[in-house]
Amino acid sequence: MKFWIAAALLFLAAFGVAISGVNEYFFFAAYVVLTAVTLATAWNILGGYAGYVNFGPPAFFGTGAYTAVVLFKWLGAPLAAQIAAGAAMGGLLGFGVGLLTLRLRGIFFAIATVAVVFIMETLMINWRYVGGATGLQLLRPPVIAPFETYARMLFVVAAFMALASVAVARYVQGSWIGRGLRALRDSEEAAEANGVPTLKLKLFACVVSGALMGAAGAPMPMYLSFIEPASTFNLSYTISALGGSIIGGMSHWLGPILGALLLGTLQQIITVTISGEVNVLIVGVLLVLFVVLAPEGILGLLKRWFKASSK
């Protein structure tokens, strides 16, 4: 109950800020950060709970984005429909990828998911309808009241999606599904011996994770009013998803939120104040530092700190 009240308050706050006089740039930056929160939260359902490291977020994200473009160009579908379709296609891709790759473990699964990114990118490069390699300029429909600009509206949409994906992750974590996923992360054979339907659970995690990433990608074409394969299927989305989870902590739904907020905000600040190249460097350094010094992320650090101070 507390969670839902907090989520509703956060959403109302986002809405309030969006119709206030805050500087336009804030919304451009915050949209990217909130999308990173959604990606990291979605990634963590399979990567954190089940321990299957997925390097394919760009494939799911891009599938969502291109689904939105197709629906928009073909039917002029509204944003909500684009997002729903993006989620559906992301989930479908998750199901397909899951069926083909979830029997692989560890590094082999990770490599297979990288391949999915290249397959999807190649497909889009060769598809004329969505602009091929040169991309496609999109004429955005007028923005919906009470928002004054697209950035403001999409900021609220991104806030809603981030909250929704956190709610899903939180539900999964507390349910029997989450318990089963943690079990198979710890020991797949033991989980099976206990009657945990490991393959079904992994498939479920793959579908849910893929659907949320697909939804996260769907508003991107409207945000940029442009789509193009190289940046849509960019492996930097893997970094935000995976990095956010690792830096935040993968054992709890709070982890990816903390990690993605920190990483995303830092990236935005550095890109503006220093440069885009330094930004990539900082992400790398942060990841190395966390993997070596705090493998359980910010959450692990907080836990240690609370334990020490309670003694």
Added chain:
Amino acid sequence: MALSLRIRDVAAGYGAVRALHGVSLEISHGKTVALLGTNGNGKSTLMKCVMGMVRPTAGTVVLSMENKNYDLTRLSTEEIVNLGVAMVPEGRRLFPKLTVEENLLLGAFRRSARGEIGRNLSFAYEAFPVLAERRRQLAGSMSGGQQQMLAIARALMSAPKLLLVDEPSVGLAPILVSHTITKIKELKEKYGLTVLMAEQNFHQAIRIADCGYIIVHGEIVFEGKTVDDLEQNELVKNYYLGSTV
């Protein structure tokens, strides 16, 4: 509600390696059956065939319960667990990074077991008080003996009727082996279980067994209808009781 397990001519293996060559054995209701053999003779493979974790290439594994027969070679592990078969795997196979309580809850993952979960959890804590004290502790941080207790308690969480115990003595000090074996007998009587126990510690196993089989190189070489049969057998004397030929 009589239960029996009949294994007939089961052959199984891993790739080109044949682990079982036509094994037959029978477990009747309420009995503790010992499956005796040293390492690498196919005990664990046979256990896994019963659990649906290894598919036999030939033969049948039939569980009879309430006048119904179930061919376990055609069912998935989840379905077999649902029927009331549980296994304590060799080397315990706990979830080391999960807490004791979460390990226990995972033993009741099947929907059919979730309804009774509160009751079964309190049974488990009653049977193993040490687990109640350590419920919030990570399973991997406990001693070997405690881990074995947890593995047994976890298997009981699904309220099984047939319990498979694969080498409970592995990696335990002699005194703990003795405790574990005694505990298995105690639980069997308390819950009316039927038990199939694979062991290489002959002395300990026959303390609680009603009858037993000796498996060598994937074949049953001797069937002892009683414990005396087993103790008097020449093979046993040579291999397990240390008398020289």
